[in-house]
Amino acid sequence: MGTNGKPHLAVYKLSSCAGCQLQILNLEDVLLDIAGAVEIAYFPMASRRMDPGPYDIGFVEGAVTEPAEIEKVKTARQQCRVLVALGSCAAFGGLPSMKNRFPQHEVERRVYQRPDWIHSVAARPVSEYVKVDAILRGCPIDTSEFLELVKAVLIGIRPRLASHSLCLECRLQENGCLFDRTGCMGPVTAAGCGALCPGLGRACEGCRGPAEGANLAGFARLLEAKGYSRRDVIDRFQKYAGAEPSMAVAATALAWEEAHA
Ligand code: SF4
Ligand code: SF4
Ligand code: SF4
Structure with a gap:
């Protein structure tokens, strides 16, 4: 809590496209209300002002993909009373975790001119290294879920975040089902985006x-x-x-069966 009595909020960035932070900045209509309720103490993408911790709530965007980020995420944990993984990179490894299926040195060799200067590690979710109090799903996050989480932390209640299948949300919206035509991932994907893609005629x-x-x-x-x-x-x-435990186990089991067929 700051000297002005407002809870302090921090936003950290690891390996990511910054799209989830941009979603926060896109909350133009309510950003001033948020700034009135909390002190945005550390958010380098939004402000040059960087107040030192501790913070009441911290959001970490991005997957952990290098040793320096392991230290950064440990520092974030020490500094924040409530720590939230912001978006699928931070929650599950996200798109960066696609590289994990290849040998690390091979990825570095393909991407960088001087791979000998690079010290990367497999892309992992934040929870691989520190305890996380909540996750915000999505690539990018859904802004209404971000607001729900901030409100819940401010008043000290459990946030209402969907974890049931997307199909329920999709059917409630009376979208036509795309599964037969597209192999839509909705049946095994968590709801909360308003079935955005099926609503636009695209597979989840x-x-x-x-x-x-x-x-x-x-x-x-x-x-x-x-x-x-x-x-x-x-x-x-x-x-x-790819780095979420149940997905990782399922994908590994499928690959093992394929190799031993
Ligand atoms: S979850 Fe998606 S939008 Fe968010 S930082 Fe990662 S890649 Fe970008
Ligand atoms: S379109 Fe996808 S999300 Fe919607 S009901 Fe069919 S499988 Fe489920
Ligand atoms: S429909 Fe699927 S892919 Fe599209 S935003 Fe929702 S969860 Fe993501």
């Missing part, structure tokens, strides 16, 4: 990570029965949440 690609209790093995069999190759299925599982 699973950017919010697995729904609670998702039957990933059963869903893989369903996709294969529809004609998708084993490699297609594994790629879908590893796209946004």
